[in-house]
Amino acid sequence: MITVANRIYVKPEYHDAFEQRFRERAGMVDTMPGFVSNMVLRPVKDGEPFVVLTVWDSREAFDAWTQSDAFRQGHARSGTLPREAYSGPNVLEIHEVVTSTAPRAT
Template sequence: MITVANRIYVNPEFAAQFEERFQNRARQVDSMPGFIRNLVLRPAKPGDPYVVLTFWESQEAFRAWTESDAFKQGHARSGTLPKEAFTGPNQLEVHEIITDSQQG
């Protein structure tokens, strides 16, 4: 299993709009083979990034998502926030899960 963390730096003036975008997301990813879970984490400290964290069965499943029409449709909505809503570039991180307290 892997996680994909997308760290997104959001201008505080646009935080409510950013959060609403995820609360009303297209949900295209939810039915993708290999998709497990999606979490959106709000920063506790101003200036830190939001983290969009997804869990996948494998890197291949994640790659298939990024190459799918559903990905393009789901991300077409990302243009709804202006450029000034973001204070820096996104940072994408992929990690393999080696231990999980929920699985014993």
């Protein structure tokens, strides 16, 4: 399993529009083979990035998503913010999951 974190630096005056963009996303990733989950994390301190975090069964599943027509269509449909909305370049991080925990069923 892997996580993909896209750290996106958005100016404070564009935070609401950025969040709305994800609330209205096309959702095409949700049906991709190997997709596990998607979260959009809001920064709690000024100057820190939003983090769009996805979890995948494998690196191959993520790579297949980024090379798919659904990826291109989903990103085209989601709309974009103007260039001035961003305060820095995006940073993409991919990590392998070494260990993971969840609440135990009772």
